[in-house]
Amino acid sequence: MKISRRTKGAAALAGVAAFALLATGCSSGGSSASSTGNSTDPITLSVTTFGTMGYDDLYKQYEQLHPNITINATNIDTGDNAKTDWQTKEAAGAGLPDVQAVEEGWLSAVMQVSDQFNDLSQYGANDIKDRWVPWKLAQATDAKGRIIGYGSDIGPEGLCYNSKDFAAAGLPTDRDQVAALFGGDNATWADYFKIGAQYKAATGKAFYDQSGFIWNAMVNQLKEGYYKTDGSLNVDGNAQLEALWTQLASATSSGLSANQTAWDWGKGKAFTDGSFSTFVCPGWMLGVVKGQVTSAGGDATSGWDFANVFPGGAANWGGSFLTVPTQSKHPQEAADLAAFLTNAQSQAAAFGVAGTFPSVTAAQTDPAVTGTNALSTFFNNAPIGTILAARAKNVVAQYKGPDDSVIQSQVFGPAIQEIDSGKADGPTAWNDAITLLNQLVVNK
């Protein structure tokens, strides 16, 4: 083949161009000018959320109120994936959005690098900090007293129960009577396991789906959990924790646990085939229960109801915050958007869409929260908002250490599976957990 001179020249040029492209491709980005306050400049704000937070309509509303602002929203399917996404971008030092949603479960990881988040008290947090329940604000405040996040929802825990299964076991089915049965305001785990034993004797079926959620609630109710308030580990030799473990393990070994796979539940079938009849329900879990029952082909007639009671007293599980990473080029505008998304009206609207219970006190009594909606219809017309507001009282924020989520999932996760599947008894599983603790956390 004969190549003309012109072709050769063009090829050489193309090669050089490819070279140049590659070289410059790696240093792109970071050239856009940062805004300096003028409130009419067109600005694009990026927001990263996860799961169902119910913000889509609120974004549109905010864009109408602020014509110069465009919101570029990304929603990640689960909180765990959002954590991985945040960690990767945090470690890389680039790519974080202007407003980043953070879940309570990985808040302790966020607190390790709290200086990577803007102190919102510089952007108006002090004017609005009375809107939240006090412990929510406390959770979002770092060791130096900086407020790094605005609370969105909280997860006060109540008890879901299946009234059909309860009726079959000769237990009361009315939600007020059920609350009284478990002990009302003085409900204890001992009562819960005792009723579970009665239920098991009457029906031969398990009482709760698996032990992990119970353990999670038990630990969260303590004044100090896996860590002491001074930051030191509080597991090995913690008699209170070990006593709770023994209580849970003996109930589980007597057959009260259905040994289900959490978050799978046989694609929801376990909720409709009577595998278990009670379930730990923080506010956001109600939507999960409905989703599971629906995916298994069930509906409101499946018998699930929601009672204003929780063994061991008030407890909170989960909930989110909106933060503004220091990578944001428009911290003031981002903080304003976060403040808007977490005000009483927005939170009430989000509850109607996604069932996320408001952390703002004014929103908790909003008719949109206390009234009926699709979710309350599913739960036999239970006044969900009112019950959750009652369950939110007396919740205290527990100090979470840096490895709290590792201890929860990798130290006690395997131990719980051992007692659920009958591989080990309570004391053996506890010792296994301590071994894992030493391996994964103490000598890391």
Next chain:
Amino acid sequence: MTATLTPPQEQKPAAAAPATKPKVPFKHRLNRFDVKASPYFYIAPFFILFGLVGLFPLGYTFVVSLNKWNLLTGPGGFVGLANYGAELTDPFFWNSLFNTVSIFLLSAIPQLVIAVLIAAVLDQNIRNKTFWRMSVLIPYVVTPVAVTLIFSSAFDEKYGAINNLLQFFHLNPVMWKTETFPSHVAIATMVNWRWTGYNALILLAAMQAVPRDIYESAALDGAGAIRRFFSMTLPSIRPTMIFVIVTATVGGLQIFTEPKLFNPTTATPGGPQRQYQTTVLYLWDLAFNRQNFGKASAVAWMLFLIIVLFGVLNFVIGRRIASTEARSSKRKTAKVLAAYNTQKIDNEAAGALALTAAAEEKRS
């Protein structure tokens, strides 16, 4: 024969080179530069990309592995090879290696055997060839995430199709997701499902390249189909076989998606008690759940070295197979030749004897 193969030496010009170099025009020099240098420019993009996304991360990972390094808070001091030492004494590291090798063996061996068989069948004169060939490739086209989701629900312990079937026949359900050996079998099944057809097609291509006339003459010599397969097909596709084994090894030691998504809700990635936590999953867990970037990098490097080791081992074994083949064929030829020669000598001797005998007969 005395003809030489080397061309005759060019005669050096008798006259000495002129003292001054002739002036080469710029055009010519540019031309020469073009001929000599531009090939390197043409292949440069690959090497630049490889350097950026292959070599640099490799080196950087090594640097990270020598430090105490938290994913979020960053480097925390040089520790030398301490991360490697810590991992070499960590039971979870060895557990992950055991799981990796076990799943690799459970997947690679059946996969290659079945792939060879499928390829042999497809190599026959069947109808709708393209349809059958495309069919075996379909599992490879489906994304591994989808495959894992389907298999994961089929292998579910309480509600899965497989355990339901077992219970229908009054057999005990198998704990696919919480016991070591069953979980390895389940994950190997997913890997096999995905890769068998792909390997079969590559082996089929190699089989198609074997000249048909050899088969014909073998058939004429009375070799049956099975005999032809083992004595002709298998030896002929050996180089492709080695390629398939090497790629299967490299892929098999890096299994991640299948164990990660097999039971995605489990608290510990890779099974409640790490029953099927492979090494890649272990290092992911170290980096992103336990935030220990230093140790995760050390594990990544050790995995890299192990894969290189396996690769070299494969290469050596592959060469040995090839060379023993050559040696054995040489030996065979030598034996045949020796036998022929001795026979010839014997024959000659016999011939001589016969001649003398005949001569003696004539004489008498």
